[in-house]
Structures are given as structure tokens and as C-alpha cells.
Amino acid sequence: MAKILMKGNEAVAEAAIRSGCRLYFAYPITPQSELIEYMAKMMPKVGGTFLQAESEVAAINMVYGAAGAGKRVMTSSSSPGISLKQEGISYIAGAELPAVIVNVQRGGPGLGDIQPAQADYFQAVKGGGHGDYHLIVLAPNSVQEFADMASDAFDLADKYRNPVMILSDGMLGQMMEPVEFKPAKTQEEINTLGEQHTAWCICPNADGDAKHHHEINSLELDPSVLEKHVNHMYEKYAVVEKNEVRCETYNVSDDNEVLCVAWGSASRIVKSAINELKKEGKSVGLIRPITLWPYPYEAIVKAIGPKVRQVYVFELNTGQMLDDVKIAVEGRVPVKFWGKVGGIVFTPAEIQEKLEACF
Amino acid sequence: MTTEMICAGFGGQGVLTIGKFIAQSGMKEGKNVSWLPSYGPEMRGGTANVSTVVSDEPIASPIVSFPDILVALNQPSIDKFAPSVRKGGVVIMNTNMCPHGCPREDVDLVAAPMSDIALEIGSMMVLNMLAIGIVIGKTGLIKYETMEEDLNSFLKAKNPDLLEKNLAAIKRGIEIGQKHE
Amino acid sequence: MEVIARRPETLTKTPFTYCPGCLHGVAHRLIAEAIEENGLINQMAGVAPVGCSVFAYKFFNFDMAEAAHGRAPAVATGMKRARPDMHVFTYQGDGDLAAIGTAEIVHAANRGEKLSVFFVNNAIYGMTGGQMAPTTLPDMKTTTSPYGRNVEDIGYPIRMCELLSTLVAPYYVERVSLLSPAEIIKAKKAVGKAIQYNRENRGFTFIEFVSTCPTNWGIDPVKSRDWARDNMLPFFKVGCFRDKGEENVQGVEK
Amino acid sequence: MPKMTVDPYYCKGCGLCIAACPKKIIRFSENINEKGYHYAECYKQEECIACKMCYMTCPDVAIKVEK
Secondary structure (H helix, E strand, O other): OOOEEEEHHHHHHHHHHHOOOOEEEEOOOOOOHHHHHHHHHHHHHHOOEEEEOOOHHHHHHHHHHHHHOOOOEEEEEOHHHHHHHHHHHHHHHHOOOOEEEEEEEEOOOOOOOOOEOOOOHHHHHOOOOOOOOOOEEEOOOOHHHHHHHHHHHHHHHHHHOOEEEEEEEHHHHHOEEEEOOOOOOOHHHHHHHHOOOOOOOOOOOOOOOOOOOOEEOOOOOOHHHHHHHHHHHHHHHHHHHHHOOOEEEEOOOOOOOEEEEOOHHHHHHHHHHHHHHHHOOOOEEEEEEOEEEOOOHHHHHHHOOOOOOEEEEEEOOOOOOHHHHHHHHOOOOOEEEEEOOOOOOOOHHHHHHHHHOOO | OEEEEEEEEEOOOOHHHHHHHHHHHHHHOOOEEEEEEOOOHHHOOOEEEEEEEEEOOOOOOOOOOOOOEEEEOOHHHHHHHHHHOOOOOEEEEEHHHOOOOOOOOOOEEEEEOHHHHHHHHOOHHHHHHHHHHHHHHHHOOOOHHHHHHHHHHHHOOOOHHHHHHHHHHHHHHHHHHHHOO | OOEEEOOOOOEOOOOOOOOOOOOHHHHHHHHHHHHHHOOOOOOEEEEEOOOHHHHHHHHEOOEEEEOOOOOHHHHHHHHHHHOOOOEEEEEEEHHHHHHHOHHHHHHHHHHOOOEEEEEEEOOEEOOOOOEEOOOOOOOOOEOOEOOOOOHHHHOOOOOHHHHHOOOOOOOEEEEEEOOOHHHHHHHHHHHHHHHHHHHOOOOOEEEEEEOOOHHHHOOOHHHHHHHHHHHOOOOOOOEEEEEOOOOOOOOOOO | OOEEEEOOOOOOOOOHHHHHOOOOOEEEEEEEOOOOOEEEEEOOHHHOOOOOHHHHHOOOOOEEEEO
16 A cells, blocks of 8 residues: 555544544544544544544543443543543543543643643553553554554554553644555454454343343442452553563664663654764664553663663653653663653754763 | 755745645655644744655654755744754745845855745745745755646646646746756 | 232342332332333343442343443443444433533433433432432532522522423433332333333433432431422422423424 | 232332332331341232232332232
8 A cells, every 4th residue: 555644643543443443532632633533534434433522521431331332442632631531541441441542642731732742651651540550551653653553552452451542742643754554454354343342341132142241340349359350450461561562772782872762752853863973973772662551671671781871861741751761770870861841842953962961 | 865844934825735745745756754844823823834854764853953945935934944954955035025034144045036926827825836846946855747746636627727827836936946056 | 820010130130239218229120121111131231320329230130331420421322332233321310410420411412312311319419428419409408518508609409301401402301200109100101211212212311200318318218208299399390391202292393 | 819029138128118008918027137127028918909009119129919
């Protein structure tokens, strides 16, 4: 298939539809508007459901209902809207339902602004909603990857019966890059996907079947039973941590004197700076977590070469991933942080300057 | 090789489209491309700008700090972006809307009364096509043929008159660009 | 001998967790009977609320989801849209539906979602211990209106049937009471109609039950019905507010 | 002959059936069920007319009526 020049917001929507998503519930917010608009245009054409909910709270609960019915379902929003969805996300995780949530991050806190930011790392990775649970969090850094992650996210959600968040930002949502889509799932494949969860989901009894009574629920008032349930979820999470960690290494070698850690949009800019430094004969490596949970702790340790004297974390926030990098590095080398906030995206020149000071 | 470009003007001049067509043609010519717009309130009546990168290598940052090419359709765009253009870079300036001119001596300046020329061709709507033409004529960043094919594919049936005007504007732009070589 | 009345198969064997004399059980039975009578046990799914009826998902003998407080209409919307071949209802109390879930119920009704909503109004928050509800009557004492509901300060009770029947989309809206066998027989007809319309995918149907809360009102089950009759029914008048399936009903648009 | 029976497993002794019965043939049992309630019972089955008022009013769906 030929490449198409597309915005990240549109590409992830198209890819979701191709992955068999036929239900989408959301509420408008900048800078994810192209996503909801694309779904409004395309879902009717594929016989799917597009519904603009009365609020983000309602939208995520519609997702809960549709996911409880065992179907591939997605919602999307931007930072303030994702905060509103946290209630439902916790319920979805607690009830072990598969669902995909896209966050096109903007500056915060509060209403903040509508420019790109990475300030929802804590919310996505360290909790967000109430209770003990994890989201699987995928962080793209290109339009192509944003699109590819839609199908990955649905597969992971179905495999582990857990909500998956694609943590993008205003830059990736708004920018256009060439994107090549995977072939769309056939109706037959979609039907199969739609029936994969009938052992537990809300679904009709076939005539003559034994009647089932499936409960979609996150409530358990008996503490010992709830304890078992949470422990069971964490056994599942251990499997996810073992099997699903993903990251990219860029220019990592034994010559590295500095190792950068950056994710999402920020990593693109760091790459530019690394390329410039290369011309000056300065060796800087980059490790880019693709899954923010589970986090690539081991990969970071492995990437610290013999000459590395500084690990440098760059984010579009005040250092939310920094703690995870420190946990990985365990004091082997000093860890530094620099970032920009308020929706200001740092430039390659700024990163270059920061890195040059390490030499 | 990597070419980084910023197009800027006020909302409604079609600057985002300039970047989009160039990125699209670059993609069709087998290059890596990225297109990153300013968005939000800026788009609604204020200044709008878009960073476009066309490269033989994978594109790292889509944010352009030091453009190789600046297309500035009004004075605020010159004021904001001209200082960061790379030494020896190209500045394409619409003199009709840039009364104070460009402060840089160390760049390759293509200055033309682009608004007047657009009206002459038939509509202010073709201002952005004129700019694309100048970029092609001056830098050869993309090929005219790719643009023509692109425009044909969606305008030929829908609005043949506009197609003709667009193509005329691109050709005129190419002439202007080449003259400055 | 022929059994002429028994526990319907659409209820599980789990005993209800409600207080003695609580009329939630009557509402449950009416819904369960209507589902059984409409032959829907294989295609039915329900959504339970937060409140006293939070465990409703354990009592109905088909697939059930438990929603967050007030969100049942949104959850039911997602379920029905995901599986249009299923028939979906929500069961909600007054705090859940008329306070925290006001947006969800109004918009589900306004979209004309093909759902049935069963709303139990007993003018109080039961599960959390008798606090003031959006339907608590003027001057009525609760644990959070210890001097009586002051309408100057906190406003009047919300009449949900009246409010929802200002919308164009709802197909059937009726308020019934559960305060005597005769009223329960009338309520059974209304519930039956709602489930029948649901079976036929006609549109949004809404039944409000005027009910009691003997425990939090502090009145025994038998007398609490008299209290409701004297105090609630004058404010929450029973009757049909909308029935697009019948003629000559107030607010009908055919 | 008409007959009403209360399942003590479900009954919580609220007394609504006693109030509903037009023949006044239901009372609280002297026994208690496993939850500790004095459950309802019919003490004059022969007078039952199978009107179902007790069934209709029972909030715990504990009553069966036969005819």
C-alpha cells in the first residue's frame, strides 16, 4: 500500500478502524479534534458506532459498557479530558476489560494550554485513577508508530484483558508524516474478534444453550476476595512486565560518553541533537522507552557503556520519568534532567547545548 | 540531504497548504517528510506557520529551529523567523505585505510583490501556489511535475478553472525563482 | 395443583440484600417477571447502579454489569451499541440517577437510546445511611438535612418524569407506585409495557417507582407506605407522561 | 384447594403480606429462620382464596401461590 501523508490524530483513528474497532465514544477537546472528527466521518462508512458523548465521564463509561460486551472499543481525549476519564479507567482495569484510550497530551495543570506536553506521565504510568492497577502505556514518536500502536494496543488489551493507553501529544497528533497502513481486518476477522470474549462478557445465550450469568464488575466487598482479585491482577501484570517491554536504542555504543533517555516527541528532538554532536565527534546514545509501563529498566542498565559519565533525561515536563531512570541506573552514573513545560517544546539546538556542556 | 523550511503568514493565506503540498510531493518523490503546523488560536485570524522537513534520511526533529528556506507572506513572519534562517539560506518574501523588508544581508532573498501577482493571475487564493512555484524555481526541493500530478488528481474534475489558475501561479513562481538564481 | 405465582426464573437464587420491607424487591420482581413474560432471558442484560441496589447484578439471572455511580445509562449505551441484538435496562436509585448521574440520564433519554431505565425514588440515600437525596421532600429530615430540607437553600425535589418528558426523544415515561397490591398490579402493567417496547427496540423507556425506605425513614414497613402515600404522592404524582405507543396520553407525539 | 407457602430462606419478616391478606390468615411464625427473622406463615390454608395479594406485595419474592 502506498504511503499517505496524514496527521497523527487521523492516522491512529484509521489504524484503529483497520484493527477492527467498530465502537468509538468521545468528547471533543483540542488537540485531539481530528481524531474524533475522523471517527465521526469514517465509522458510519464501515457500519461502526460513533457517538459524541455528553462528557468525558459518559464516554469512558460507554467504553466500559461496550468493552463489557466484549467488543473492540476506543476513546480518545487530551489531558484535562483524560483526568475526567480516570474514574472509568479504574473501573475498566478493575473489571479486567480490554479497551484502548488515546491521550493527545497538552500543557497543564488545570486547563493549561493546547500545546504539546508530556506532563501526564505520572497519571498514565503511576496511577491516575484510584486503586491498585496498571495501564499498559505505549508512547509513539512518529505518525507511523502512532498508527501502528493502534493495532498493538487492541491486541495487548485483548490478550491481557486490560486497558491500554497510547500516550501521544499535541505535536504527534497535529503533525503530518507519511504513513503506511496494515491491511484492514476482514469482516470475518472482525466477527471472530467480536466473539473472542464470550466466555465472560455480556452476550446473548444461543438458543438451547445453558444459560449464563456473566457479571461485569469491579465491586467486591469481602476484603479477602478483593485481595485475591488484586493479587491475580498483579500476577497478570508480572507476565506483562516479562513479555511486553519495548524500547528503541539510537546511536548506543561503547563510545558513548553521555546516554540520553527520552520518550515520545521529545526523543525526536534529542535525536537531532545527537546527530549534530556526531558531526563534532561527540558520541551520545539515546534510549527511548516505547512502553512506559512496563518500563525498560533493564534495557537502560544495558545501554550504559563503559565510557558513559552522564545519563541525561529530557522531557516536556518537570522530570516525571526521571524517577524511573534513577531506579534503573541505581547510582552507577550521575543522572541529570532538563525539560520544558507549559506546552513549550525544546529545540534541537537547546538539547545540543545541554549535551555539549557534558563534554 | 535534509532541507528544513518554515512557511509563515496570517491565517487564510494558505501557508499550511504550502507546507502540505511540498511534504506530499517530497513523499511521492521517495523522500522522508514531516509537516508540523502551529495550531490553536494562532490559526484563527492570527499568524500561522508550519515547519516542513524534506530529507533523504529519516527525520529526527520535525521542529525547525534554523530553516534553510523561509517563506514569509507578511511582515510579522519576517520579524519572527528571518533572524533564525541559516546563513546562505533562502528567504522568499511577499513585498506587498512586508513594508520593512528583510533585515538579513547574509541570506539569498527572493523578494516579489506576490499579492499583486496572485491577483494578476486571477485570485488571492493562488498566493500559496505562487510561493510553491518560487520554492521550486529557486531550490528544486520538489519537482513541478509532482505538483501538477497532485493538483490534477483532485482539482481536474472538481474545479478545472481553479486548476488552471493554480498551475499558472506555480509556473509564474518558478520563473521568479529561477530569475533569482 | 397449579402454581399461579412463584419466584421467576429470571431471578437468581440469591436472597436480596435489602432491609426487611424494602420495596426494591418488588421492583426487581416486576422487572424479572416482565423479562420472563417477554421471553427475553437469553437476550437480556442489565446495568446495576451504586446505592442500595448495587448488588442487583447478583439478583438477575442473566448477564449484568455493575456501573460507577450515576453512569449506568452511559454503560448501557455502550452495551446496547456494542450488541444491538441484546436488550438492555438500567436499574437506578434517586441519588444515583437524579444527582450524580443527571447528565447521563438526560442525554441517554435525549438520544432516545433503546434502553429501559427503572428508577426507584424513595426520597433518600439509603446505602450511605439516609442522607438527603435530590428527591427528598421539602422540610423532610435526613442525616444531611437535620433541620428539614430548606428549599430556599437547597432547592426543591427534582421530578424526573416531568423533566425527561420535556425531551422529544423518550418513547415511554411513566411514574407508578408500589405502596399496595393494587398499585403494584398497575406498576406491573407499566413495567411490562416498558420491556415490551424494549423488546421491539422502539426507543427509550423510563419507569419511576415511588417507593419507601423504612429503615432510614425510621418507620415500620407497613406504615412507611402510608407515609409515602401522604407525603410523596402529592409531589410525585403517578401517571403516564409519555407513551408514543398509545394515543390520548399526555405529551404524546405520534 | 388454593394454597400459599412462604419460603423461610427468603423471608425477612417485614409483615407486608400479613397486611395485604384480605382473609387475615398470615402471621409471624414462632420459629425463626437462619437469618434470625420470625418468618411469615399461613396458619389457615383452608381459607386461602389464591388472590396473590401476598405474593404481589412480598419484597423478597419468598411466596408461592398454588390453586
